[in-house]
Amino acid sequence: MNIFALFTQHVRAAVSALAADGIVLPEAALDRVVVEAPRDPTHGDLATNAAMVLSKDAGMKPRDLAEKIAARLAAVPDVAKVDIAGPGFINLTVKAEVWPRILSAAVAQGEAFGRVAIGGGAKVNVEYVSANPTGPMHVGHCRGAVFGDALANLLDRAGYDVTREYYINDAGAQVQVLGRSAYLRYREANGETITIPEGLYPGDYLKPVGEALKAAYGDRLMTAPEAEWLPLCRDAAIDAMMSEIRGDLEALNVSHSVFFSERSLQAPVDKVRASIEALRAQGNIYEGVLERPKGADDADWEEREQTLFRSTAFGDDVDRPLMKSDGTYTYFASDIAYHKDKADRGFLNQIDVWGADHGGYVKRMQAALKAISGGKAALDVKLVQLVRLFRDGEPVRMSKRSGDFVTLREVVDEVGRDAVRFMMLYRKNDATLDFDLAKVVEQSKDNPVFYVQYAHARCRSILRNAAAAVPDMDLGAAALSAAALDRLDDQGEVAIIQRIAQYPRLIEAAAQAHEPHRVAFYLYELASDFHSQWNRGKDSSHLRFIMENDRQMTAARLALVQGIVTVLRSGLAILGVEAVEEMR
Known part of the structure; x- marks a missing residue:
């Protein structure tokens, strides 16, 4: 049961019914109506923006429209009270019997609770990591890998058909350098x-x-010309690095369904040339001279005619070159071909996860995809900021093996996959992350991954203890969902149920915003609600989860515990973190 989806339907029905009063609103306008939890819980259980977003279409002041909508909503059976706040926000308080129904649904549905269908099966391509195969992955790659993987999990749970892709940069100057190094x-x-x-x-x-x-070659390559040894050394190094990268990703529980080779864009068919010619046929390619960039040294600036993409016609700041002076393609030209290839494979929704140093590249790539797809495909680029690595507050700077950075595998081996994944998601992707190797393994409330995993383990312990204390009680989902849940009227119990009720809406909102960190924040809040209630039970025996002299209340509270388990397990799965049975 998704209370927010249910009440969104109620609000839309109320608005549609206003046509009988002579207020006509376009059907499309209803898509802007949302129902959320109010920021201040004293304002009620639910809030809607309906009057605010529809007033212009209705030709009314927001508050006047709010009064008409509120009058309709007051007649909904589950509504206890309707208030209008400020210029026209509508706040709803639901009847107490609503919350037991939501908990019952969460327990009965189990893993399906929180699955939403906003994706409608639409195909979406999430390309993430895509580290150059020139060395081991470092902690910066780690954050992008975790973010992309969690985002793919989130979109899958929201009803999208998700493909996880890795773009192998196995062409260009950097792999030639790799070959010479090897x-x-x-x-x-x-x-x-x-x-x-x-x-x-x-x-x-x-x-x-x-x-x-x-x-493989003995000493034969020692005297061979570069033209012979370079491709052999380059390919051997790329294969070795990609094997290591796959191993690092596996250690992090990150998987891709597609590994796409940059080289395949030029052989056996030159897709880069084909993309340029497709843009030329649209009138979006021309030969011209770019203005000297601001700040460029006159001595270094060479004014020359170039093959340019008319990216300013699609929202970019300047037009962009596609060919180098030596006649080879720019990286941008190859990237256009790659994103066109994704669109040709049916991915009109594309998400790229890039490092923050690529921020200046976003507009041109979005412009290019818009042009090459005729406006059918869209690209959302999520920039992942730097990770600053510490140990007990002191910076950690490098490892011997890599030469100048700490590798992803070293971090995972030291603190464990779960700590890495959760903490990489416990800040928004575009904010710098301080990662302290000592603090992420602390067993305290200040360590979010421990606090959330401990909540799950503690809930599972309660259920095991209940099985021992009342062995004849049916603790299956069907039985617990049918318990007397209306007895859960303590403020702490109701607060937990209300938090559980938010979960489906959270999945929708996080998926629409492409922000998996919202799931991590939510799980911490739910864990905090549970730990607080558990502590209250230590101090007040009548609030304990197992009441051997009151089987009915015990069943109801165990249903509450199972609801918490259901949501914690679901959310941790999205983050790629284990829902542990017990803490050691």
């Missing part, structure tokens, strides 16, 4: 003393690649 390690494996020059990758992670090349 070749030096190959020479080292053959007994040569090497020095890693500036501009190549210095980390020890390429030593195994050098050893593998030696095993």
